[in-house]
Amino acid sequence: MNFSSLNLMLCIAPLVLSCEAQQEVPDKKPNILFLLADDMGYGELGSYGQQQIKTPVLDSLAQQGVRFTSFYAGSSVCSPSRAVLMTGKHAGHASIRGNSGIYPNNVWKRVALKKDELTLGEMMQGAGYQTAFIGKWHLDDPNDESTWAMNRGFDYAIQEQWPSRFGGKNYDELVHWINIDHDSIRYDQEEYDCIDEFRTNFVLDYLDQKEDNKPFFITMSYRIPHGHERYTRNKELYAGQGWPETERRHAARITLLDKQIGRLLKKLEETGELDNTVVFFTSDNGGHREGGHDHRVFDSCGGLKGYKRDMYEGGIRIPMIAYWKDKIEQGTVSEHVGSFQDFMPTLAAIAGIEAPQQTDGISFLPELIGGNQQKHSYLYWELQIDGWGTKLPDGGFRQAVRIGKWKGVRYGVESPVELYNLEKDLFETKNLAGEHPELVEQVKKLFKESRTDTEGFPFGGKVQNYVAAKKYKERTAKN
Numbered sequence: 001m002n003f004s005s006l007n008l009m010l011c012i013a014p015l016v017l018s019c020e021a022q023q024e025v026p027d028k029k030p031n032i033l034f035l036l037a038d039d040m041g042y043g044e045l046g047s048y049g050q051q052q053i054k055t056p057v058l059d060s061l062a063q064q065g066v067r068f069t070s071f072y073a074g075s076s077v078c079s080p081s082r083a084v085l086m087t088g089k090h091a092g093h094a095s096i097r098g099n100s101g102i103y104p105n106n107v108w109k110r111v112a113l114k115k116d117e118l119t120l121g122e123m124m125q126g127a128g129y130q131t132a133f134i135g136k137w138h139l140d141d142p143n144d145e146s147t148w149a150m151n152r153g154f155d156y157a158i159q160e161q162w163p164s165r166f167g168g169k170n171y172d173e174l175v176h177w178i179n180i181d182h183d184s185i186r187y188d189q190e191e192y193d194c195i196d197e198f199r200t201n202f203v204l205d206y207l208d209q210k211e212d213n214k215p216f217f218i219t220m221s222y223r224i225p226h227g228h229e230r231y232t233r234n235k236e237l238y239a240g241q242g243w244p245e246t247e248r249r250h251a252a253r254i255t256l257l258d259k260q261i262g263r264l265l266k267k268l269e270e271t272g273e274l275d276n277t278v279v280f281f282t283s284d285n286g287g288h289r290e291g292g293h294d295h296r297v298f299d300s301c302g303g304l305k306g307y308k309r310d311m312y313e314g315g316i317r318i319p320m321i322a323y324w325k326d327k328i329e330q331g332t333v334s335e336h337v338g339s340f341q342d343f344m345p346t347l348a349a350i351a352g353i354e355a356p357q358q359t360d361g362i363s364f365l366p367e368l369i370g371g372n373q374q375k376h377s378y379l380y381w382e383l384q385i386d387g388w389g390t391k392l393p394d395g396g397f398r399q400a401v402r403i404g405k406w407k408g409v410r411y412g413v414e415s416p417v418e419l420y421n422l423e424k425d426l427f428e429t430k431n432l433a434g435e436h437p438e439l440v441e442q443v444k445k446l447f448k449e450s451r452t453d454t455e456g457f458p459f460g461g462k463v464q465n466y467v468a469a470k471k472y473k474e475r476t477a478k479n
Helices: 003-016 056-063 078-087 120-126 195-209 245-270 340-351 365-369 437-449 466-478
Strands: 031-037 066-068 101-103 107-109 130-135 156-161 175-178 183-186 216-221 277-283 320-323 332-334 379-384 397-403 406-411 418-421
Touching: 031 245, 031 340, 056 245, 056 277, 056 320, 078 120, 078 340, 120 130, 120 216, 120 340, 130 195, 156 195, 175 195, 195 216, 195 245, 245 277, 340 365, 397 437, 406 437, 418 437
Parallel strands: 031 216, 031 277, 066 332, 130 156, 130 216
Antiparallel strands: 066 320, 101 107, 156 175, 175 183, 277 320, 379 397, 397 406, 406 418
């Protein structure tokens, strides 16, 4: 795509999401379209202040819906954040606390959601929805199909798998497993501008095949702007900016993702489905600095401290946009403090069912439609940094809690607590722990009481490996 076509997109985008004559929403449950970016930082959309990377479709979506300024991911890295999203449990209760867990003989491997953890797909199936999932799942054991998206509540699932499982030679040769005929297809990087064009083609086909008499719940789990998709066929976009090639590709991928979302929304408009569809767009964690990308070049995290894997705001505060014709007031900005666990009760409320008891979230549907919104007393996060065999201090265990305007952060269970006043210091530059010892004690108490133990992630108790974890548990059990 060149700049002339990008300018055309700027003209088309408002038409894609046109809000012409007001019409009544059809008397049926609304469709729900969930758009999840991969590693998109708080500052990487024009509607969130981005000056160099063009995102006209998503900016139009924000103008015609609501843009949240204090919304958080479930964690600061992929798997645990997605676990929070899919189960409605916060990071201290969900079974997945890192991109990999540690098991006997110091083996690091992917951890799957437990079978007794209800997923969004399963909940929406129970509410009478036809469900679809396309893209990055990251919540399975690759060798156990019962843990794949197609067996966790999604009628139609096209899920990526690691190339090593199928003999791929590099990250761009991802295989996508199709549950409808139990077949697989390899992504051809020479055929598409980006991997998300390939994936968007599947959802467009699905919209032609789905049942017309049932509402749909679609999760589009994109790959952009994740750092490991280093190849992009499009060589023209931003070529004249003089940026290093790594940064050009990073910017191009985001604009190309925006274009694919435009294709999807236009399809829904053409079929008349958009008028009765709630659209959410967000990211699984903050901006990254992988694959040679420097998050400071485009101010990917919007000036916030930290980035992917950090418990500072840059690692967990994310863009979040919602659109619902005639229900959400156009062009609104919400300061409501929410997080990924809130999607389960919110979607349940939209579908007209009770939220599952397992969720730690609260519905923000009132915030969307102008009602009286309940607030969290606090939000909690924890993360065990994936090691894949690398020994890290305290297993790379990190925690954070937000209590109103206050934010507590701790890296390591025996490390000092840092305390920030986000109302006055959004960029977390001044640690106020020494001035507020009573708040520090409150934070420590929440760090201890907000979590449960789960297999594969023992480092909340300060142990250095699986053997030490086992001995630690045996010793504490005797005491």
